[in-house]
Amino acid sequence: MDTLHRRGPAQVHIQSRECDPQILARFTGASFFPERLLGSAIIDTVYRAGGSLLYITAPPVLDPDEQVAYYLGLPGAGHGDARTRVRLVGLDDAGPRWLSEKVLDADNPQAARVRAAVREFVDGRRRDGADVRLNYFEPSAPLERFARELEVPGNQPHSSCIPLGTKHSGRRLFAEAGIPFPEGSAELLHTLADIAGEVARMARAGHRAVLVKLDDSTSGAGLGNAMLDLDDLGLPTGTDDKALTGRVLAALPRATLVDPAITWDDYVRAVEKTGAVVEEWVRDDTLSSPSFQGRITGDGTVEAVSTHDQVFTGHDQSYVGCRFPASAEYRRTLIDYGVRVGRALRERGVGGGDYGVDFLARRTADGWQLLGCEINLRGTGTKHAFGIASGLLGTPATPDGRLVHGGPDGSERVYEASDAIIDPRYKGLRPAHLIRAVTESPLGYDPARATGVVLHTMSAAHDHGKFGAVCIGADRAEATALLRGLRELVDGLADRASR
Structure with missing residues (x-):
């Protein structure tokens, strides 16, 4: 039976990234993060599994019809009734709050309408006998409550497990699993004096650079890290422990914070709140x-x-x-x-x-x-790229971690993926512009060859000059050339649009 006509699962996607909202606001185009998995969701749930999809974002997806048609057309098969089984629902809210908070906002009439649409979708698909699930990005207590109200299962670890995703817990789990990890603190540190003592210990052991990492799972992208090059501090090797710790304590404010939007005082307050670990800064x-x-x-x-x-x-x-x-x-x-x-x-x-x-x-x-x-303890930044590639190829990774094209040659496919194809010149470009430019060029994904460029998170281009892509090649050189060619193509598109 054709995959496009087989009754399949029903998925509600609320891809809420639940890191610190203040940090989330500092990522360019972060409010469009929930859109990243749209392509893989359409390919996997609607095309491959013959199911139905309700996909929620805030703000709404730009050029929704063009985007859905683009993803349904990538495999090269007829759409059948697939377009009727994809529904995109958006809230007019581009703020940095979690998507779960936007959807579950009891005081927002628009959010209430979105929740009603979800319930209608869930009840209708359940009556049809479909397996209905709520799909989200990471453990989320608000979405767990919503799933219980809908009487559907979620797809992520329970929110009570969130502490297992902290830096200190990670080091303990590595030790339990027999996995080597960088030298560093065995205990969680809550004061600058404790951090200075640990840094001094590591300096005596011969380490020349260390990282201080906030012990939370919400910072994201390394923004909870502070970097300290001990060679730059001029720490004398013969200093006694107490004096050396004092010198480190005085030098700590000179650490380089990965997050440029906070001060050292901000970082100290975060240490007192969450604790921190110190570990070797591995440089090679x-x-x-x-x-x-x-x-x-x-x-x-x-x-x-x-x-x-x-x-x-x-x-x-x-x-x-x-x-x-x-x-x-x-x-x-x-x-x-x-x-x-x-x-x-x-x-x-x-x-x-x-x-x-x-x-x-x-x-x-x-x-x-x-x-x-x-x-x-969640999906990672690699999830959407692999979902797109494996969905188009119609196969999971092999036991040794490769993707093998299911065509007559049975050859391997690799890819280069970027979440940050960004340039101020791209502002004003819409998804429809990007889709047209790529599909009309030699770079567009070719289902016969199972190679080419697949775009994602396109709505962010209009306001932020940023979008993403997965460039699938028969080898590394082809994948790299596709990504380079995409940048050149969009550079030209932006230049023509500005004239």
Whole structure:
């Protein structure tokens, strides 16, 4: 039976990123974050599974008809009745509040209408016998309550498990799973004096640079980190412990904060509130930042979903994109370690949902060494890119972490993905402009070859000059060339629009 006509699941998507709203406001175009998974949701739920989708954003998706038609057309098959099974609902609210707060705002009549639309969708699909679920990005107490009201299951770990995603818990879980991680504090630190003492200890042990990390799961993109280069402090090696700690304490305000929008006093208050850990700042010419995306199923099975090498900017602390798959030189170890973390989370009571693990990889005389860096109890920035690529190819990753094209050649596909194709010149461009330019160029995704550019988060381009893309190639060189070609194409589009 054709996938477009088979009765399938029903999904309500409320992709609420629930980090600190003040921090969320500092990410360019952050209010459009919930749109990132639109393409993968349409391809997976509507095209592949023959199901129905209700997708909620705030603000509304720009050029919704064009975007839905674009994603439904990517696989190269006829749409059938698929367009009627996709509904986009938006609230006129571009503020930095969580999407869950916007949707569940009891004082907003527009939010009440959105909730009514959700209930109508859920009740109608349930009467049709569909498996109805609420799909969201990370543990969320507000959305758990909403799911209970709707009498549908959610798809993420319970919000009571959120503390497992903090920096201190992550270090403990790495130790339990037998995974090496950077040298650092064994205990949670709540005062500057405690931090200074730990930094002094590490300086005596020979470490030349350290990171101070706020112990929360809401900072996002490394914005809770402070960087301290001990060589720049001129700490004398012969100083006694008390004097050395005092010198470090005096020097701490000179640490470089990854978040440029806060002061040192702001950071100190955050330390007192959440606590912090100190760890070795691993710096090496060969250093890379691989990540693992996993999932714990409802029956407790730990699944390896994907691996990537992450792309960072801003002191190499802020995520902007990724390359799939992670390097073959350490990918098997990455999968092994990622699954170990999933099992440790399961033992701690995580009953299902997404999780991600970030690592540092450095070359040693004995080969590559992976160090556990951070555990994210949620989907990660790689989720939408992999969802698009695997959905279009119609296959999960192989046990060794590759995507193999299901066509007659059975060849591998890789991709380069960016969440931050950004330029002030792009402001004013609409999704329809981007879609037309890409689909009418040689860069557009070709389902016969299973290569090409797939756009996402396009609504942010109009106001913020920013959008994202997944560039799928038969090899790394092709994927890289596609991303470069996309930038050149949109540069030309923006230049023509400004004339």
